[in-house]
Amino acid sequence: MEKVTIKKLAEELNLSASTISRALQDSYQIGSKTKRRVLELAAELNYVPNYHASGLRKKVSKTIAVVIPEVADSFFAQAINGIEAVAQESGFHVLIYLTHESCTKEQAILKDFQNGRVDGVLLSITAETAQYNYIQELISRGIPLVLFDRVCEEIATAKIITNDFESSYQATQHLISCGCRRIALLSASNSLAISKNRLAGYKQALIDLDIDFKEDFELACSKQDEVNYQLIKELLTRPDRTDGIVATVEKQATIIYQVCRELNLQIPQHLKVVSFSNLQTAAYLNPALTTVTQPAFDMGKAAATSLFKALKGKNVSLISESQVLPSVLHIRESTCFH
Amino acid sequence: MEKVTIKKLAEELNLSASTISRALQDSYQIGSKTKRRVLELAAELNYVPNYHASGLRKKVSKTIAVVIPEVADSFFAQAINGIEAVAQESGFHVLIYLTHESCTKEQAILKDFQNGRVDGVLLSITAETAQYNYIQELISRGIPLVLFDRVCEEIATAKIITNDFESSYQATQHLISCGCRRIALLSASNSLAISKNRLAGYKQALIDLDIDFKEDFELACSKQDEVNYQLIKELLTRPDRTDGIVATVEKQATIIYQVCRELNLQIPQHLKVVSFSNLQTAAYLNPALTTVTQPAFDMGKAAATSLFKALKGKNVSLISESQVLPSVLHIRESTCFH
DNA sequence: ATGAAAGCGCTAACAT
DNA sequence: ATGTTAGCGCTTTCAT
Numbered sequence: 001m002e003k004v005t006i007k008k009l010a011e012e013l014n015l016s017a018s019t020i021s022r023a024l025q026d027s028y029q030i031g032s033k034t035k036r037r038v039l040e041l042a043a044e045l046n047y048v049p050n051y052h053a054s055g056l057r058k059k060v061s062k063t064i065a066v067v068i069p070e071v072a073d074s075f076f077a078q079a080i081n082g083i084e085a086v087a088q089e090s091g092f093h094v095l096i097y098l099t100h101e102s103c104t105k106e107q108a109i110l111k112d113f114q115n116g117r118v119d120g121v122l123l124s125i126t127a128e129t130a131q132y133n134y135i136q137e138l139i140s141r142g143i144p145l146v147l148f149d150r151v152c153e154e155i156a157t158a159k160i161i162t163n164d165f166e167s168s169y170q171a172t173q174h175l176i177s178c179g180c181r182r183i184a185l186l187s188a189s190n191s192l193a194i195s196k197n198r199l200a201g202y203k204q205a206l207i208d209l210d211i212d213f214k215e216d217f218e219l220a221c222s223k224q225d226e227v228n229y230q231l232i233k234e235l236l237t238r239p240d241r242t243d244g245i246v247a248t249v250e251k252q253a254t255i256i257y258q259v260c261r262e263l264n265l266q267i268p269q270h271l272k273v274v275s276f277s278n279l280q281t282a283a284y285l286n287p288a289l290t291t292v293t294q295p296a297f298d299m300g301k302a303a304a305t306s307l308f309k310a311l312k313g314k315n316v317s318l319i320s321e322s323q324v325l326p327s328v329l330h331i332r333e334s335t336c337f338h
Numbered sequence: 339m340e341k342v343t344i345k346k347l348a349e350e351l352n353l354s355a356s357t358i359s360r361a362l363q364d365s366y367q368i369g370s371k372t373k374r375r376v377l378e379l380a381a382e383l384n385y386v387p388n389y390h391a392s393g394l395r396k397k398v399s400k401t402i403a404v405v406i407p408e409v410a411d412s413f414f415a416q417a418i419n420g421i422e423a424v425a426q427e428s429g430f431h432v433l434i435y436l437t438h439e440s441c442t443k444e445q446a447i448l449k450d451f452q453n454g455r456v457d458g459v460l461l462s463i464t465a466e467t468a469q470y471n472y473i474q475e476l477i478s479r480g481i482p483l484v485l486f487d488r489v490c491e492e493i494a495t496a497k498i499i500t501n502d503f504e505s506s507y508q509a510t511q512h513l514i515s516c517g518c519r520r521i522a523l524l525s526a527s528n529s530l531a532i533s534k535n536r537l538a539g540y541k542q543a544l545i546d547l548d549i550d551f552k553e554d555f556e557l558a559c560s561k562q563d564e565v566n567y568q569l570i571k572e573l574l575t576r577p578d579r580t581d582g583i584v585a586t587v588e589k590q591a592t593i594i595y596q597v598c599r600e601l602n603l604q605i606p607q608h609l610k611v612v613s614f615s616n617l618q619t620a621a622y623l624n625p626a627l628t629t630v631t632q633p634a635f636d637m638g639k640a641a642a643t644s645l646f647k648a649l650k651g652k653n654v655s656l657i658s659e660s661q662v663l664p665s666v667l668h669i670r671e672s673t674c675f676h
Numbered sequence: 677a678t679g680a681a682a683g684c685g686c687t688a689a690c691a692t
Numbered sequence: 693a694t695g696t697t698a699g700c701g702c703t704t705t706c707a708t
Contacts, residue, residue, distance in 0.1 A: 074410070
């Protein structure tokens with residue numbers, strides 16, 4: 001079976017290649033009978049337009065890249081769902097890249113995007129990312145980029161986030177109202193804006209409600225679960241043990257449950273736990289986990305929608321597309337007696 | 339800032355385009371001093387080779403597609419992790435497509451792959467897929483395709499699966515040994531080979547251990563959670579209520595827990611549950627969930643490895659690359675008193 | 677309404 | 693070791 005190209009169709013129909021091309025694009029210049037003939041033959045011969053050829057000509061790929069730290073995390077999985085929904089609707093294709101919190105990897109991945117492979121990028125930066133010129137560089141080269149969840153202030157583009165400060169404030173406040181006085185915060189990093197905001201919300205709640213806070217109750221976690229396990233174990237075996245934890249990363253909650261089991265600590269009697277988490281099973285954990293649930297699907301959707309807006313309309317200013325979608329605190333057993 | 343192409347580099351250095359091209363590819367034909375000059379200027383001007391141009395010429399995209407029903411499922415999330423690890427290592431890019439169990443969508447997605455956008459495909463078919471000629475068609479057109487998890491016998495290519503029959507047999511046997519006599523099976527579909535195998539394993543265990551089985555204890559679930567909720571509720575409110583369930587889809591377990599709570603049924607006292615699941619939190623559910631854990635990461639890795647083998651070596655027969663990776667039964671509270 | 681011609685940026689014969 | 697040429701398949705002026 002020989003390859004079917006526009007040229008081939010042209011020969012068969014005694015038309016020129018340009019006419020075929022126009023007919024396939026439903027151009028107004030082509031007569032309806034001709035169009036029909038072309039379309040029919042194309043269908044019959046199973047003609048498929050070559051992706052690279054049209055991409056080279058038109059300088060578009062109809063593809064976006066999603067660059068995230070991790071996929072085995074409910075937040076990102078649901079965000080991908082939202083992104084994919086919008087992309088499929090707009091006829092775009094979605095490339096996935098996992099950085100596994102490696103800044104070097106992130107940099108290499110973004111660098112590669114200057115070659116025309118993608119038309120736009122959705123990015124949630126790594127916990128290591130501390131310098132942003134390769135992101136700026138990409139934008140300068142005309143590749144629109146939207147940040148979501150893990151954003152950075154330094155880049156002037158659309159940022160889709162949730163109300164991290166308020167959520168964290170609320171979570172902390174909730175722990176206090178449940179009687180906690182020595183509250184710890186587990187964050188993803190020291191540098192991420194998202195972590196800083198959550199830390200700030202936590203601190204502000206402590207200040208507002210007149211609770212002491214100790215620096216050594218703020219733990220920046222690692223990307224290695226094993227290290228976090230040790231960190232949390234250490235935290236829970238101190239003499240002045242904490243009586244409440246705000247976990248800002250979903251995975252940390254599981255580790256806390258694990259450690260508590262090993263140390264024979266009861267949740268919520270000995271320790272109360274609230275976690276930023278999108279786990280479907282939160283309500284069925286033992287004990288049911290109090291969560292700050294982020295609007296993951298909608299954040300993905302919003303990020304993708306903004307990006308496509310920029311991709312379609314030429315003069316869309318992404319900066320003004322930023323959004324803050326609210327999270328919801330679900331109070332469950334891990335913070336309450338019952 | 340003007341676009342930097344090979345032509346531009348050629349002019350600057352008073353060389354021909356082909357020399358530049360060869361130098362950039364580190365061809366043996368080019369002298370080392372010339373190579374150095376070219377590489378230096380390329381770096382200086384931040385030259386990035388155009389993806390579509392080389393793709394058009396070489397007829398490769400260095401891209402694979404992963405087509406799956408769903409991403410918000412631990413199995414597929416972990417499988418993607420495995421796939422991505424191998425892809426990154428091989429310098430390949432990964433496109434993600436979600437079918438949401440729609441066969442029509444799957445067909446449209448695969449159809450599009452004939453245009454050179456991808457070099458190969460990893461596929462886990464939908465529960466609706468009942469006819470396979472569009473898959474065969476793609477393979478006939480020279481796009482290698484590897485099936486994983488949800489495979490179909492009809493296609494002669496590499497299939498990476500887990501031991502579905504045995505796992506299901508084992509799970510059922512375990513329920514029986516825990517005292518269950520009216521065991522139900524929840525499957526994903528009537529047509530998927532994976533579902534059939536799990537059903538067969540279940541039936542065989544019942545036969546071998548001399549337990550009656552009733553047709554109406556085999557439920558093929560829907561893609562809509564709401565429908566499954568009703569289905570499971572109906573199952574658990576029958577006069578001759580089941581006393582044990584084998585759930586073959588992760589999400590079903592959560593629904594079972596939900597329904598049991600609403601009906602005030604105790605797990606495992608009134609009902610024992612085992613689920614095919616890769617949930618990290620299975621051990622921390624209330625009660626801890628007995629699971630058949632699939633080697634999701636390794637299956638993704640194996641599928642991708644086979645595909646890349648076919649993509650690199652020209653004459654690799656994918657059929658002989660099939661593998662069966664074993665699942666593990668983790669016995670927890672949901673099937674045992676303690 | 678249709679065609680001719682040029683070219684997107686790169687690579688690979690085929691020279692020399 | 694380097695240059696010349698042609699062409700991948702498509703789109704898009706510019707003509708008619």
